[in-house]
Each structure stands twice: as C-alpha cells, then as structure tokens.
Amino acid sequence: MTETEPLLVMENITKTFPGVLALQDASLRVGSAEVHALIGQNGAGKSTMIKVLTGAYRKDHGSIRLAGKEVEFHSPGAAQRGGISTIYQEVNLVGFRSVAENIFLGREPRRGPLIDGRRMHTESRQLLARFDIHVDVTEPLGAQSIAVQQMVAIARAVSFQSRLVIMDEPTSSLDEREVETLFGVIRQLKQDGVSVIFVSHRLDELYAVCDRVTIMRDGRTVDERDMREISKLELVARMLGKEIGELRRQGETAFAQTQATSDELLLDARGLQTGPALRNAHVNVRPGEIVGLAGLLGSGRTETARALFGADELQGGEIHLNGRPVHLHAPADAIGHGIGFCSEDRKTEGIIPHMSVRENLTLALLPALSRAGIVDAARQAEIVDRFIARLGIKTSGPDQKIRELSGGNQQKVLLARWLCLNPKLLILDEPTRGIDVGAKGEIQALLSELAQGGLGVLMISSELEELAEGASRVFVLRDGHTVAELPRAELSQDAIMQVMAHGEGASVASVASQGGAHA
Structure with a gap:
C-alpha cells in the first residue's frame, strides 16, 4: 500500500436477499489513520456493508481491497485475523463469563497448557483503565x-491491535463522560x-470525532464528503433524499406539544425504593402527557421504569393508578392494569x-x-396487518424474522406489541436509541398522536433535546432520588443539565406530598 492509497476500498458492492436488493453498487473508501463516518x-x-466487509455475508458482486490487496473474508473471525475488529451496537459477548474472560475470549494467555488467569486479570484491568472503567474483572x-x-466490547476490539476498527x-448506551473517554x-x-469506521445517528458526535463521511440511502452510496464541507442540515437532507428547504419547514423534531387531557393523575408514584440504585423516586403522569425522565447513567431512571412495571419488587414507596393504590408484584400485574413497557435493551x-x-x-396479546x-x-392476522400499516413497519411480510428488520422497524414492532393491548400508560426506556433520523421522527410523531388521544407516556431519554422539545414535564433523578420536576415553561437542555449535574431546580417536596398538583 502506498502512502496515498486508502486503507480500505470497497467498490460496486451488490448484495441481494430473497426479494430484497440490500446493496446496489455501493462504495466505501477509508483512508489510513482516518476516522470515517458511515451514516x-x-x-x-x-450494516449490510459492514457484514460484507467482515465476512458475515458474501457479496454478490464488487471488490474489496485492504491495504492495497484484494480480500474476501469468509467469516468475522477471518476478518479479525486479517486486521479488522468490529464493535456492534448490541453487545454480543457472553454474559455468564467474567469481564476478563470476555475481553480475551478465544485468545486467553497461557502458561503451558493452562490459562494464565493472573495475567489475564491484570491486562484486563490495564486495558479497561484506558476507558476509565474500574470494575471487578472476575465478576460475570x-x-x-x-x-x-x-465499554468492555470496545476494549476487547481495541485490544486486537487491528488496522481497522469498526x-x-x-x-x-454511554453517558456524556464515557463518550468523551x-x-x-x-x-x-x-x-x-x-x-476507524464510526457509525452513529448522533450528528454532534460525527462532527466531534470524524474526518470524512460516507452517506448511504436505499442500498446505495449517495455522497462522500469531508466533515468540514457539509452542514448538519445538508447531511440529514442527503440521508433522507430531501431538499434542505423542505427539512427546514418540517423542523428538527417531529414532536408536537402535548398537554394533559384530564387534571386527574393516571399514575402517581411516590418514594419508590428497590435497592441502592433507587432510593426515593417520585413521578406522576396524567392522561395525554408525555412525561420525561432524565438523569445521568446510574441515576435510577431504568430502575424506576422497572419498578413501575413490576419487574423489580418494591422495598418501599407507593404506586397509585387512577387514584387507587396498586401492588405490582410482576409484569403480568402491570399489564393487567393497562401498563406497557419497552425496555432499553431491545x-x-x-x-x-x-x-x-x-x-x-x-406476544403480549x-x-x-x-x-x-x-x-x-x-x-391475529387482522391485528398484525393493521398495526404494520398504522406504524409504517417496513417488512417483506408478517412472517419475516424480526432480526432481519432494521433497528427502527424492530422498535416499531415493540411499540405495536403494547399498543394492540390498548394500554393506559406506556413506559419507554430510550425509545429512539440507535435508530435513524427518519425512523426517530416517525416514532416521535406517533407518540405525540397517541398522547393527544389520551395515552399517558413516561419516556426515558439520554437525548436532552428530545425531552426539552417533546415532553410536557420532566422529572430529573440523581443518585436514586428525584431531585426536580421541571414544568413545560421551564424546560430546556440547559435547565435539565443543571439539575442533573448539581441537583438544583424545582423543589420536589410538593411532588411527594401533593401528587404533583403544581405541574
């Protein structure tokens, strides 16, 4: 490979599946020592492009050159041996094995015929320290x-000392500090x-760390640009195949402002406690509201959602639905009371x-x-067809395996799973995590439409802009406590960040004592 030749050149890549043309003459060029965005x-x-490169799929047509040599890997393992490491959005390691064993899986250091556990643990700690992660590497x-x-998956990939990391x-799944690390x-x-090939739907991240960008649409490569030469709006326009003026008219968010359709509380939860991670949480939701739940990683957001769905047993606190106390010992109890829950871990x-x-x-029906x-x-067929049409789920048919769908369409199926039960309250943990701008907008618009129809929505999101623009109110958690309730008039990204960082904001004393009557 000469100094001017790219490290990776993929040209005219075509890949078909039964009834689907996934890639059509797609291309990707990544320079040496370059951070390249793929969006x-x-x-x-x-994803298909990456899987063709790493040998998970066989291409139908096209060529791949790595470091100036024609290559075609027949498995991800072969690609790894060839100098390519891949970190997938969904962690694909072994949960019951230790942290250290996962980092060195398949290449454990040995002392003679035996695994050198001490060396493996020491090197794992040193590697994770680069990411400011300090955990017991002997735990599952x-x-x-x-x-x-x-972060463990990222550390594992980096440890291979590859020429290309995807x-x-x-x-x-990372908070702001971990992202900076x-x-x-x-x-x-x-x-x-x-x-590095960097795939992300968070545009700010692309501009923070990437040198160039390749934009794909409908299985084709539609643009390749220097990040300094393309604006965010133009980037989104190229992704969606729309004119910039049309995007400006549509706005950056699909959320419509919602307001309660009743003064009565649909949900009123006070003093929730399930353990060290959740010690004193308060939250309430009225019909027709999208209520946000914000906080840094480890603040107790997900634990609150799980407690409200009966997935974690309460050690303290009360839950009232429509003014009546309820005891949710299992998710089946919550479902019986009209509560649905979409987990962060899709x-x-x-x-x-x-x-x-x-x-x-x-499944739930x-x-x-x-x-x-x-x-x-x-x-069953009538219900499935109705919700596929209503939510715009892109699928070849109801019998297609869900794993073959894009992340956004998988999320729509999970939403439909609960919507077909006609719930009163829908709890969503990071509903737009890892999905593209178009699908994100569709889901946001759907949530607004549902709320306007009287559904109560409790939404956890790490994207503060999403909460600031789409929520009726936002509760902020810190160290397992609800530290503030921000009404619509006071909502902004800065206000949420201030409370998350310092615990300063609207008093929550009245939330516990009055059931949020001041919201």
Missing part, C-alpha cells in the same frame, strides 16, 4: 450495566495509525430474534387471542 437511515445498507459480564458491557453505534481512545487510535429484553414479526407483535390453547389466526 444513513435504518435500512440504508450500512452480565452483572454489569449495559454501558459497562459496551464501531457500530458505540455510544448508544471513548473519543479520547479513538483519537489515540488515529495517532497510532489505526483507522435485543435481550425486547425482540425474540428468531420469531416472526407476527409472533413478536402479538396471545392470552386474549387464544381459546383452549388455540390461537385465532384470522384475528
């Missing part, structure tokens, strides 16, 4: 938070001569990957669709 809507072909990976698992939505590692990799707690769209969509153990297939 596009869900379904644009980014599954006992760690999603964010720590993601990061697919690496920041989707990751960016520091990426810049260090660049200084060391390593190239892969392990949401979809059932090897089942169809139809089976995933109607099966008891109502069955008689004597026999599912009413005609009624």
Whole structure:
C-alpha cells in the first residue's frame, strides 16, 4: 500500500436477499489513520456493508481491497485475523463469563497448557483503565450495566491491535463522560495509525470525532464528503433524499406539544425504593402527557421504569393508578392494569430474534387471542396487518424474522406489541436509541398522536433535546432520588443539565406530598 492509497476500498458492492436488493453498487473508501463516518437511515445498507466487509455475508458482486490487496473474508473471525475488529451496537459477548474472560475470549494467555488467569486479570484491568472503567474483572459480564458491557466490547476490539476498527453505534448506551473517554481512545487510535469506521445517528458526535463521511440511502452510496464541507442540515437532507428547504419547514423534531387531557393523575408514584440504585423516586403522569425522565447513567431512571412495571419488587414507596393504590408484584400485574413497557435493551429484553414479526407483535396479546390453547389466526392476522400499516413497519411480510428488520422497524414492532393491548400508560426506556433520523421522527410523531388521544407516556431519554422539545414535564433523578420536576415553561437542555449535574431546580417536596398538583 502506498502512502496515498486508502486503507480500505470497497467498490460496486451488490448484495441481494430473497426479494430484497440490500446493496446496489455501493462504495466505501477509508483512508489510513482516518476516522470515517458511515451514516444513513435504518435500512440504508450500512450494516449490510459492514457484514460484507467482515465476512458475515458474501457479496454478490464488487471488490474489496485492504491495504492495497484484494480480500474476501469468509467469516468475522477471518476478518479479525486479517486486521479488522468490529464493535456492534448490541453487545454480543457472553454474559455468564467474567469481564476478563470476555475481553480475551478465544485468545486467553497461557502458561503451558493452562490459562494464565493472573495475567489475564491484570491486562484486563490495564486495558479497561484506558476507558476509565474500574470494575471487578472476575465478576460475570452480565452483572454489569449495559454501558459497562459496551465499554468492555470496545476494549476487547481495541485490544486486537487491528488496522481497522469498526464501531457500530458505540455510544448508544454511554453517558456524556464515557463518550468523551471513548473519543479520547479513538483519537489515540488515529495517532497510532489505526483507522476507524464510526457509525452513529448522533450528528454532534460525527462532527466531534470524524474526518470524512460516507452517506448511504436505499442500498446505495449517495455522497462522500469531508466533515468540514457539509452542514448538519445538508447531511440529514442527503440521508433522507430531501431538499434542505423542505427539512427546514418540517423542523428538527417531529414532536408536537402535548398537554394533559384530564387534571386527574393516571399514575402517581411516590418514594419508590428497590435497592441502592433507587432510593426515593417520585413521578406522576396524567392522561395525554408525555412525561420525561432524565438523569445521568446510574441515576435510577431504568430502575424506576422497572419498578413501575413490576419487574423489580418494591422495598418501599407507593404506586397509585387512577387514584387507587396498586401492588405490582410482576409484569403480568402491570399489564393487567393497562401498563406497557419497552425496555432499553431491545435485543435481550425486547425482540425474540428468531420469531416472526407476527409472533413478536402479538406476544403480549396471545392470552386474549387464544381459546383452549388455540390461537385465532384470522384475528391475529387482522391485528398484525393493521398495526404494520398504522406504524409504517417496513417488512417483506408478517412472517419475516424480526432480526432481519432494521433497528427502527424492530422498535416499531415493540411499540405495536403494547399498543394492540390498548394500554393506559406506556413506559419507554430510550425509545429512539440507535435508530435513524427518519425512523426517530416517525416514532416521535406517533407518540405525540397517541398522547393527544389520551395515552399517558413516561419516556426515558439520554437525548436532552428530545425531552426539552417533546415532553410536557420532566422529572430529573440523581443518585436514586428525584431531585426536580421541571414544568413545560421551564424546560430546556440547559435547565435539565443543571439539575442533573448539581441537583438544583424545582423543589420536589410538593411532588411527594401533593401528587404533583403544581405541574
């Protein structure tokens, strides 16, 4: 490879699946020691392009050159041995194995015929310290938070000392501090001569760390530009295939302002406690509201959602629905009271990957669709077709495996799973995490429409802009406590960040004592 030749050149890549043209003459060029953004809507072909490069899929046509040599890897393992490491959005490590074992999985250091555990643990600690992660590396990976698992996956990939590292939505589970740490590692990799392909839907991240960008749409490469030469609005316009003026008219968010359709509280939860991570949380929701739940990683957001869904048993506190106390000992109790819950971890707690769209969509509805153990297939089909059309789920048909859908369409199926039960309250943990701008807008617009119809929505989001623009009110948690309730008139990203950082903002004493009557 000459000094001027790119490290990676993919040209005229075509890949078809039964009935689907996933890639059509797509291209990707990544320079040596370059951080290169790869962006596009869900379904644009980014993941397929990466899987063709790393040997998970075989291309139908085209060429791939790495360091000046023609290559075609027949498996991800072969790509890894060839100098390419990949970090996927959904952590694909082994939860019951230790943190250290996951980092060195398949290449454990040995002393003679035995694994050298001491060396493995020492090197794991040193590697994780680069990411400012200090955990017990002998504990099971599954006992760690999603964010720590993601950092372990990143550390594992970096440890291979590859020429090219692919990061697919690496920041989707990380807080602001962890993102900055990751960016520091990426810049260090660049200084060391390593190239990075960076896939992210967060535009600010692209401008913070990337040199150039390749934009894909409908399986094609539609643009390749220097990041300094393209504005955010033009970037989005190229992704969506729209004119900039049209985007300006539509605005940057699809959220419509919502307000309560009743003064009565649909949900009133006070003093929730489930353990050290959740010690004194208060939150309330009225019909027709989208109420935000904000906080840094470890603040107790997800623990609050799980407590309200009966997934974690309460050790203290009260939950009232429509003014009546309820005791939720299991998710089935919450479902019976009209509560739905979409988890942040779409892969392990949401979809059932090897089942169809139809089976995933109607999973919670099966008891109502069955008689004597026999599912009413005609009624099931009618419901599935209706929600596929209503939510605009892009699928070849209801019998397509859900794992074959894009992240945004998987999320729509999970939303449909609860909507077909006609819930009163929908709890959403990071509903737009890792999905593209178009799908994100569709989901935001759907939530606004549902709220306007009287549904109560409690939404956790790490994107403060999303909460500031779309929520009726926002509760902020810090160290397992609700520290503020911000009404619509006081909502802004700066206001939320101030409370998250310092615990300063609207008093929550009245939230616990008055059930949020001041909101």
